[in-house]
Amino acid sequence: MKKVFMIAAMATAVAMAPANAETVKIGYMTTLSGGAGIIGKQMQNAVELALEHKGGKLGGMDAEVIFVDDQRKPDVAKQLANRLVKSDRVDVVAGVIWSNLLMAIHKPVTRADTLLISSNAGPSPIAGEECHENFFSMSWQNDQTPEAMGKYMQDAGIKSVYLMAPNYQAGKDMLSGFKRYYTGEIAGEVYTKLGQSDFQAELSALRAVAPETTMVFQPGGMGINFVKQWKQAGMDGVSKLYQVFTVDGVSLPALKETALGILGTQSWSPDLDNDINKKFVADYKAKFGGYPSFYAAQAYDTIMAVDHAITTSGSKDTDKMRAALAKGNIPTTRGVLKMNSNHFPIQNFYLRDTVLDADGVVTSKVLSTVFTDHADSYAASCKF
């Protein structure tokens, strides 16, 4: 009896083998627990929607996605990345919200000859000197979004700006990116505590300075706190507020009308006029009952990129997928994306307003294009 089972099992294994070879495995890492769990949830939704749109196949191969929760901890991220590469033997590791986590898994994944595709984080070292040919970004380099804000405010003839960001690496990167394109007067530069919940003291200090404009970077829950308190303190009468990564699809449901009229920059918007984006936004809203955020759009694009790589190269082989992606020409929610020499996209950046849609739901809308085909500032120092 035992023997029969053995033979049956072996026969099944042999029969399964060719099918296995045609399955592409993606390890998708994001933050599903803790205060940032909502971001990860939206990304997971988008990945599942992308697979559904592709009929469960990427480039004609059966697709399997393993979701892992990095808990926003670099050590956990590193362990999970090793597990995905070594024991799950995935073909692609993708996702990653936070720059410090991406830095932690960058070498372990890329050196194991596995593709690493970021759906969000874009720290400067990976775009520049520490770049690796197996890494691709489907988002942006961190400096680029505030660069667009700086460019817009410079061109709009704004004379002075007060800057505010949390006191950590990304906060400093954001403000230095802004200052690369804005050369007017800096009325003040304030770094707040990471995770701060009450900004009343900072707002009182800002009122005393009464700058013409204020530009903030306060991502996640901090953004909800900041915008609420800005409005409650009547700061609109004192200074005009601009932001990056502070008012987005994740914070809008908690802010609603409070966020109306606040301008920001972004490389994606729910109203971008192309077929992929229209289908993505409409189906996401129908399935999950709310607007997707840019995190979700970039997660969707990540799966689109894998599909594109396999379709054009006809293989899930790392070398072939890499060659296909490096050529760019990737169909995404942001149109057809070009790839730079450091494997970061060359793309447009838009000025967005916060408005009510036809159903009275608060959302973002493109006002104008700030940068057309904008490349990051680090590509020159990247040598594979």
Add this chain to the structure above:
Amino acid sequence: MTLTLILEQAFNGLQAGVTLFLVAAGLTLILGIMDVVFLAHGAQVMIGAYAAAAIAAATGNFYIGLLLAVPVTFASGYLLEFLLIRHLYRRDHMDQVLATFGLILFFNELIRIGFGPAALYSDLPPSLSGFVEILPGTPYPVYRLGVILVGLACAIAIHMFVSRTRIGAMVRAGANNPEMTAALGINIKILFRFIFATGACFAGVAGMMLGPITAVQPGMGEPHLILSLVVIIIGGIGSVRGAFIAAIIVGLVDTLGRVFLPAMLRLVVDQATADGAGPAVASMLVYILMAVVLIFRPTGLFPAKG
């Protein structure tokens, strides 16, 4: 840097201080009188904020949310003591830390299952969105003034209750010598449950008032827990008066330090260094204060036990 700005910042510090006091008042009694290391007090803040926001959303009335959140947090504290905490009194502190740390995770997950991981919408009604001119040319949000008033009213109520009433006398006796108090025929079990639920209720009031000005999301109470632990260490464990004074000091030091320290550093060192070091040092100030107090007054400024 004008005098009015300093006064306005002092107001901000006072508001932060009284909110902190509401969280710390219950915690200092739980630690000082019941001798339980209770780390899940931040969850009570979260429960208060969620109860107020959810009830306000369901009824469409902000004030009903505020009113009903108070009994909800009292009930949650009462139930929690009855179901779990009373079994921990005889255990050592390490067991209490483990159990109540587990409670933090439990409550955060419970809220996430019930309300989802996204922050809940909560904002002020138009009637509370106005401004009051506290100083010439300095409009101050009415709501924040209201927070200061409610906080001070709660502080006075707790003070009167503890120092003037019969139950208050039992609480003070319990803080000093629980065995002797029990021997005198006072039902310590009921007293403890009542103290615990009241403490939870005040933390809930803090959460309910924080809801409209901050993000109502899972884990929102934890930062308040850490600061309120600092407050009760500075004030002296078990002392409500100590908690009040320490909360005001911590609120003022944190607020004024955050705003003025980077500016002052800029006068001494260059801008880049000041921008880097200023916020870092400012966020350490309250902990430095705690260390200094511990060196000179190891039992806090107003120790409850003689």
